[in-house]
Amino acid sequence: MSDVAHAAGVSTMTVSNVLTGRRRVSTQTRTRVERAAADLGYELNLTARHLRAGRTDTVALAVPFFDHPYFGELAARLARLLAPEGRHLVVEQTGPSREAELAAVTRARWQLYDGVLLSVVGMTAADLDDLRTSVPLVLLGEQQMPARYDHVRMDNVGGARLATAHLLATGARRIAVVGGAEPSADAGMMPARTLGWALAHEDAGAAAEPGLVVRAPADLASGREAVRRIVRDGIAFDAVLAVTDTLAAGVLAGLAEAGLRVPDDVQVVGFDNLASSELTVPALSTVDPGHEHLATEALRLLDVAVARGPGRGADGAADAPRHVTAPAELVLRATTRERRG
Amino acid sequence: MSDVAHAAGVSTMTVSNVLTGRRRVSTQTRTRVERAAADLGYELNLTARHLRAGRTDTVALAVPFFDHPYFGELAARLARLLAPEGRHLVVEQTGPSREAELAAVTRARWQLYDGVLLSVVGMTAADLDDLRTSVPLVLLGEQQMPARYDHVRMDNVGGARLATAHLLATGARRIAVVGGAEPSADAGMMPARTLGWALAHEDAGAAAEPGLVVRAPADLASGREAVRRIVRDGIAFDAVLAVTDTLAAGVLAGLAEAGLRVPDDVQVVGFDNLASSELTVPALSTVDPGHEHLATEALRLLDVAVARGPGRGADGAADAPRHVTAPAELVLRATTRERRG
DNA sequence: GGGCAGGAGTTTATCGATATAATCGCGCTG
DNA sequence: CAGCGCGATTATATCGATAAACTCCTGCCC
Numbered sequence: 249m250s251d252v253a254h255a256a257g258v259s260t261m262t263v264s265n266v267l268t269g270r271r272r273v274s275t276q277t278r279t280r281v282e283r284a285a286a287d288l289g290y291e292l293n294l295t296a297r298h299l300r301a302g303r304t305d306t307v308a309l310a311v312p313f314f315d316h317p318y319f320g321e322l323a324a325r326l327a328r329l330l331a332p333e334g335r336h337l338v339v340e341q342t343g344p345s346r347e348a349e350l351a352a353v354t355r356a357r358w359q360l361y362d363g364v365l366l367s368v369v370g371m372t373a374a375d376l377d378d379l380r381t382s383v384p385l386v387l388l389g390e391q392q393m394p395a396r397y398d399h400v401r402m403d404n405v406g407g408a409r410l411a412t413a414h415l416l417a418t419g420a421r422r423i424a425v426v427g428g429a430e431p432s433a434d435a436g437m438m439p440a441r442t443l444g445w446a447l448a449h450e451d452a453g454a455a456a457e458p459g460l461v462v463r464a465p466a467d468l469a470s471g472r473e474a475v476r477r478i479v480r481d482g483i484a485f486d487a488v489l490a491v492t493d494t495l496a497a498g499v500l501a502g503l504a505e506a507g508l509r510v511p512d513d514v515q516v517v518g519f520d521n522l523a524s525s526e527l528t529v530p531a532l533s534t535v536d537p538g539h540e541h542l543a544t545e546a547l548r549l550l551d552v553a554v555a556r557g558p559g560r561g562a563d564g565a566a567d568a569p570r571h572v573t574a575p576a577e578l579v580l581r582a583t584t585r586e587r588r589g
Numbered sequence: 590m591s592d593v594a595h596a597a598g599v600s601t602m603t604v605s606n607v608l609t610g611r612r613r614v615s616t617q618t619r620t621r622v623e624r625a626a627a628d629l630g631y632e633l634n635l636t637a638r639h640l641r642a643g644r645t646d647t648v649a650l651a652v653p654f655f656d657h658p659y660f661g662e663l664a665a666r667l668a669r670l671l672a673p674e675g676r677h678l679v680v681e682q683t684g685p686s687r688e689a690e691l692a693a694v695t696r697a698r699w700q701l702y703d704g705v706l707l708s709v710v711g712m713t714a715a716d717l718d719d720l721r722t723s724v725p726l727v728l729l730g731e732q733q734m735p736a737r738y739d740h741v742r743m744d745n746v747g748g749a750r751l752a753t754a755h756l757l758a759t760g761a762r763r764i765a766v767v768g769g770a771e772p773s774a775d776a777g778m779m780p781a782r783t784l785g786w787a788l789a790h791e792d793a794g795a796a797a798e799p800g801l802v803v804r805a806p807a808d809l810a811s812g813r814e815a816v817r818r819i820v821r822d823g824i825a826f827d828a829v830l831a832v833t834d835t836l837a838a839g840v841l842a843g844l845a846e847a848g849l850r851v852p853d854d855v856q857v858v859g860f861d862n863l864a865s866s867e868l869t870v871p872a873l874s875t876v877d878p879g880h881e882h883l884a885t886e887a888l889r890l891l892d893v894a895v896a897r898g899p900g901r902g903a904d905g906a907a908d909a910p911r912h913v914t915a916p917a918e919l920v921l922r923a924t925t926r927e928r929r930g
Numbered sequence: 931g932g933g934c935a936g937g938a939g940t941t942t943a944t945c946g947a948t949a950t951a952a953t954c955g956c957g958c959t960g
Numbered sequence: 961c962a963g964c965g966c967g968a969t970t971a972t973a974t975c976g977a978t979a980a981a982c983t984c985c986t987g988c989c990c
Contacts, residue, residue, distance in 0.1 A: 249976065259940050264978060274938065291697040291723070296976035298636045299945050314680065315665035315864065317658055324656035327682050336698065339655065339680040341668050356632040357677065360701070382632070468868045497868055504870045523656065527809045527838055529845045529870055590946065600970045605948060615968065637946035640975050 249290070256284035267292055298360075306336045307550065308361040312369045314341050317494070317522050319367065322388075325543040326365070335362075342366075358383040363550040368393065369437070384553035386546050390437035398549040400572045402537035404437055407576030408444025409451070411517040411535050412489055414578060416452045418585045420487035420515055426474045426499055427491030428461035438466075441491045441519060460485060464495060471498020472505065479506045486514055493518035493525045493534055500528050500583070516583040530582035538574030545572045590631070597625035608633060639701075647677045648891065649702040653710045655682050658835070658863050660708065663729075666884040667706070676703075683707075699724040704891045709734065710778070725894035727887050731778035739890040741913045743878035745778055745860075748917030749785025750792070752858040752876050753830055755919060757793045759926045761828035761856055767815045767840055768832035769802035779807075782832045782860060801826060805836060812839020813846065820847050827855055834859035834866045834875055841869050841924070857924040871923035879915030886913045 253260040258277055265271045266281040273281075284290075298304050309326055311319040319339075327337040340357070358364045363384040387399045415423050423445065431446045432439035442461060449456035462478060464470040471490060475498075478485060488503075490496035496518030500510065508514050510530055518525055521536035549570055556567060594601040599618055606612045607622040614622075625631075639645050650667055652660040660680075668678040681698070699705045704725035728740045756764050764786065770777070772784035783802060790797035803819060805811040812831060816839075819826060829844075831837035837859030841851060849855050851871055859866055862877035890911055897908060 260976090261941080261978075262939060265939085268978085270978090271939095272937065277938080291700070293640075293976050294697055294700055295636060295639045296945090297978075299634075299640050299947090299975090300977050300979080302945080308679075313665065314668060315658070315661040317656070317661065317865075320656040320658065320661045323680075324654065324682070327655060337682065338649075339664075341665070341678065356635055359632070359635055468865060472868065497865070501868045501870050501872075524658075524809060524838070524865065527813065527842045529842050531842075601946090602948075602970060603968090606969090609948085611948090612969095613967070618969085634946050637975090638948075640977090641946080641948050643975080 249292075252281065252284045252288055252290045255288060256281045304360065304362050305334060306338060306361050307547075308338050308340055308358065308364045309367065310340045310342045310358075310364055311367045312342050314339070317524060318492075318520055321523060321539070322367070322543065325539060326547065329543060329547055358385075363554050365546050365550060384550060386550045386553065388542070388546055390440065395571075396569055398553060398569045398571075400542055400546045400549065400574065402542060403573050403576040404440035404537075405433060405444040405447065407519060407535040407537055407578075408441040408489065408491070409448045410444075410576060410578050411519065411533075412445045412448035413451065414580070414584065414587065415487045415489065415515055415517060416448060416454060417587045418515065419588060421454070422457070422460060422485045423487040423489055424460045424462055424478060424483070424485040425489050425491065426462050426471060427464045427466055427495045428489075429463060438491055441489075445489055459483065466492050466495060468494055468498050471495040471500075472502035473498070475499055475502025475506060488514060488516045490516065490518045493520040493522040493532060496525070496532055496534065496583075497528055500530075500532070510583050511585050515585060521579055526581070528583075533581045533584040534579050536577045536579050538576055541574040545574065590633075593622065593625045593629055593631045596629060597622045645701065645703050646675060647679060647702050648704050648706065648888075649679050649681055649699065650706045650708065651681045651683050651699075652708045653683050655680070658865060659833075659861055662864060662880070663708070663884065666880060667888065670884055670888055699726075704895050706887050706891060725891060727891045727894065729883065729887055731781065736912075737910055739894060739910045739912075741883055741887045741890065741915065743883060743915050744917040745781035745878075746774060746785040746788065748860060748876040748878055748919075749782040749830065749832070750789045751785075751917060751919050752860065752874075753786045753789030754792060755921070755925065755928065756828045756830065756856055756858060757789060757795060758928045759856065760929060762795070763798070763801060763826045764828040764830055765801045765803055765819060765824070765826040766830050766832065767803050767812060768805045768807055768836045769830075770804060779832050782830075786830055800824065807833050807836060809835055809839050812836040812841075813843035814839070816840055816843025816847060829855060829857045831857065831859045834861040834863040834873060837866070837873055837875065837924075838869055841871075841873070845870075851924050852926050856926060862920055867922070869924075874922045874925040875920050877918045877920050879917055882915040886915065 249260045249263050253263045256263065258281060262273060262277060263281050265273050266278050294304070307330060309323055313319060323337060323339050330337050358381055361383065363386070365386050365388055367388045369390065385397060387393050387397050389399055389401050390404060393399045412423060425442050425445050427438055428442040428445070429438040431443035433443055446456040460483070462474045464474040471494070488499050490499050496516055499516055503510055503514055510516055516532065518532050518534035521534045521539065525532040525534050549572070590601045590604050594604045597604065599622060603614060603618060604622050606614050607619050635645070648671060650664055654660060664678060664680050671678050699722055702724065704727070706727050706729055708729040710731065726738060728734050728738050730740055730742050731745060734740045753764060766783050766786050768779055769783040769786070770779040772787045773780035774784055787797040803815045805815040812835070829840050831840050837857055840857055844851055844855055851857055857873065859873050859875035862875045862880065866873040866875050890913070
């Protein structure tokens with residue numbers, strides 16, 4: 249910067265003022281400085297600016313996996329919201345296991361950003377309780393989180409309940425939950441969605457049979473595998489609630505393999521409303537967890553946290569953290585039948 | 590840091606030495622310092638370190654879209670390769686249009702990283718020619734790039750040729766190219782893959798009919814739309830080469846909609862070998878563009894560029910840039926028939 | 931003409947860590 | 961016992977930008 253200043257015959261401070269536009273500079277010197285900067289191919293050093301000014305105009309999204317479409321879509325949505333304000337999003341990976349996630353979270357890397365949106369999957373509330381960081385933090389969580397963080401969550405229970413209710417209303421009687429778990433409101437995404445399934449049965453006065461809860465890791469191959477298992481075990485079912493769209497895609501593959509027609513023999517509903525779910529065969533009915541709402545709210549909370557300054561994230565003296573739940577919505581496509589009556 | 594130093598009764602330099610382990614420190618002082626740091630909840634400031642030491646142990650991957658599975662998978666692969674060395678990957682989005690991509694590229698943001706892997710899509714060689722940056726840069730490109738950059742590319746022409754050859758060998762006679770374009774080796778991904786299609790026909794002494802080149806943007810909905818269009822226009826075809834797996838997924842949906850059986854009536858081959866392609870119905874045959882090879886080579890080139898120091902990226906004095914082409918490979922699944930004989 | 935307002939530009943200190951050179955002890959040797 | 965070597969520790973300068981205070985100057989009002 250001093251080179252540019254020298255070339256333009258001014259002080260570095262003036263160069264800084266020209267480049268950031270923070271203070272008035274006469275048109276004359278401004279053009280001189282701009283010319284000098286262009287001639288020298290000068291580029292502002294963002295690291296130095298960050299150190300001095302404390303601002304990076306960059307928000308990080310920390311996700312457990314890079315290669316899950318859900319996170320890609322989330323990142324794209326956030327980037328689209330930040331771009332008009334001249335801010336940037338970078339995506340970091342926390343790690344595929346709970347241990348890795350924990351290790352990543354402990355890292356000091358987050359100081360590099362104005363704020364961090366942490367998408368939590370494997371970590372428990374207890375893990376997060378230990379977490380100390382001075383960086384403004386907003387959790388994007390599936391589950392219940394320690395109260396002292398700002399937190400935006402999707403309505404897992406409500407969404408699954410909605411979907412299951414629709415299946416029941418269309419005549420389904422034996423609804424398998426692929427990716428299910430022990431029903432619980434605050435033990436993670438799978439238990440929560442399973443709870444929604446159970447509650448919908450209760451609402452309808454129907455029995456939620458535990459034998460229809462099919463455990464499966466949330467990846468592509470498992471959905472197909474789960475169907476194979478149900479069929480092999482001779483368990484009767486006329487509908488599937490897949491706890492993620494990814495699992496649902498596998499389920500559709502498995503059903504096709506087994507010669508079962510969708511939605512005539514078996515109805516299927518997913519959860520997440522991924523972009524790709526519109527193009528499964530048949531097009532997947534699914535639960536939209538309020539993506540847009542979730543993204544805007546997360547950024548709004550983060551902005552507030554950033555505005556009230558860093559270093560207050562962890563200590564009790566900070567303002568009361570906000571908790572927001574995005575409303576889930578049912579998206580009906582071709583893997584479900586029409587509601588009767 | 591000086592707080593910690595004070596608490597431990599040593600100088601800041603000693604604290605630094607303890608924390609980085611760069612120099613010997615007596616066990617006694619080391620434990621004192623570690624205790625003090627822990628007590629105060631001290632965290633090293635990476636921004637300051639970066640400014641002084643010039644190293645961040647962070648590599649950026651800049652992609653045009655966050656929400657395309659191809660990039661997610663690429664990021665995951667790179668992160669997996671970097672993790673064991675204690676280095677980090679962050680993903681940035683350059684932008685959805687050529688203009689946005691160009692603007693992002695011009696930004697000074699890249700100084701924040703030790704090096705940048707730039708995944709180029711919309712930009713032309715001419716755009717890149719203007720690009721000045723002092724940061725070590727490796728291009729991950731579909732197409733021909735200015736020679737002065739290190740560059741890892743996939744074999745678009747060869748891969749499409751391979752796939753088309755297989756279709757011809759299994760008896761296909763009218764192979765539509767969905768996402769096709771004017772054949773050309775250096776005008777982008779679509780023209781290159783279309784060229785491979787044309788060359789395979791030439792190899793087999795068959796005619797590559799221009800009427801079978803179906804233009805389509807590379808998104809999910811377009812594949813289905815393309816099939817609708819071909820069918821509506823009454824164009825005869827017995828196979829589809831989709832230039833991306835994403836398009837292929839749409840094509841499968843379109844074929845199902847049209848009542849055409851795969852692979853009996855129409856064979857389909859994609860390109861990219863996305864993880865999700867294994868689970869289409871039927872499972873997609875596709876071209877693997879040498880993902881793993883591509884990722885390792887890109888990092889190897891970047892490491893060399895980083896090692897020979899920054900600031901040499903753009904000027905002619907640097908070592909000769911390397912260009913690597915990853916070998917494409919055909920992955921046969923259920924959307925193609927067996928080769929005859 | 932004195933004084934004051936305010937625009938344009940400069941000086942100085944600082945953000946937090948680290949490379950480098952200097953310093954301090956202390957044991958050992960000729 | 962002077963002097964040397966060497967490991968441990970410290971003082972200082974520095975990375976590059978910017979906030980804040982300060983100087984200078986012009987114009988204008990009373």
